[in-house]
Amino acid sequence: DIQMTQSPSSVSASVGDRVTITCRANQNINSWLVWYQQKPGKAPKLLIYLGSVLQSGVPSRFSGSGYGTDFTLTISSLQPEDFATYYCQQASSFPLTFGGGTKVEIK
């Protein structure tokens, strides 16, 4: 199984801050990396797929980068609605696996 490790597990930030979340795979997954946002009591929402492709309707302040084993999700200017938990997921091989999540909290 491919293990996905996210860091940090939580981050405190203010509105307007730049936030970066890292996801690392324990083996090469090329660009098969997806990012989701989840708010309490809701289903995850797709943000980015294939490492860097922004899902339609997702604000451009979200961006993804990386290839191989190391990936990054960046929120360029944090907005109030961005406080949530973010998960990465590898789609390189079954079983599909998720990172442990990063909670973005209000500072």
Place this chain on the structure above:
Amino acid sequence: QLQLQESGPGLVKPSETLSLTCSVSGGSITSDNYYWAWIRQPPGKGLEWVVGIFHTGTTYYNPSLQSRVSVSVDPSKNQFSLTLTSVTAADTAVYFCAPFSTSQGYFAPWGQGTQVSVSS
């Protein structure tokens, strides 16, 4: 536009069988573009992929659950179903269904999720 809705009992007794159904609308479950997946989330924890099934019956399992999981597709009802046997408290979770895009590698859109508690 695809929409998915989970249904099933919210409470299951230990050692019994959990059965859930996902109803798909806005698209056909026989599409070649998707695997149909179950994902769960224990309270306060992260996401765990459980199983995925293609309309042909090809199935991929989470190895940690494979011995207790079965899944099926019903094209006549545009539904797919999950069965998890011999449940314990560790199976308490919100269960989501979602299509997995075979070309893009993502789950979207997700069902709203259904809470399943295992308790006597």
